[in-house]
Amino acid sequence: MEIKIARVPEKENERILIECHEVTSQVNAIVKFVEMLQGTISGELDDRQYEIGVNNIFYIESVDNRTFIYTQEKVYVARQRLYELEDTLSDKSFLRISKSVVVNLLKIKSIKPALNGRFSAVLANGEEVIISRKYVPNLKEKIRGGKNR
Helix, strand or coil, X not given: CCCCCCCCCXXXXXXXXXXXXXXXXXXXXXXXXXXXXXXXXXXXECXXXXXEEHHHXXXXXXXXXEEEEEEXXXXXXXXXXXXXXXXXXXXXXXXXXXXXXXXXXHHEEEEEECHHHCEEEEECCXXXXXXXXXXXXXXXXXXXXXXXX
């Protein structure tokens, strides 16, 4: 398979073209991966509204009835509740890992067992999030499902 990348002028839309003899499970997996990276979520920072690319989000957390969106360097406040964002991102690479946290699986660097059946995930930015034991089976299923595609 040959891969080509070409730059387009800023005023043109970016696009991905897949040329293949047959639409195989591999081609479908590539399409699904690209679709997972698309989209934005609205967040507020310093009284300004921003559109945050879902591929830039590390995790989303609910604290004291407020929802926060964490990126590499910034923390935004979301107007939606955690369950609403979880629903919006359900077809992306996001998974609930506790009552108060939804994580971007593509940002997880490593996972290790912690106490009481919980797990600890280290994200690409060095932050650590705890995966509650109730959500460990969902994580294992999602990881296994991703490798079998």
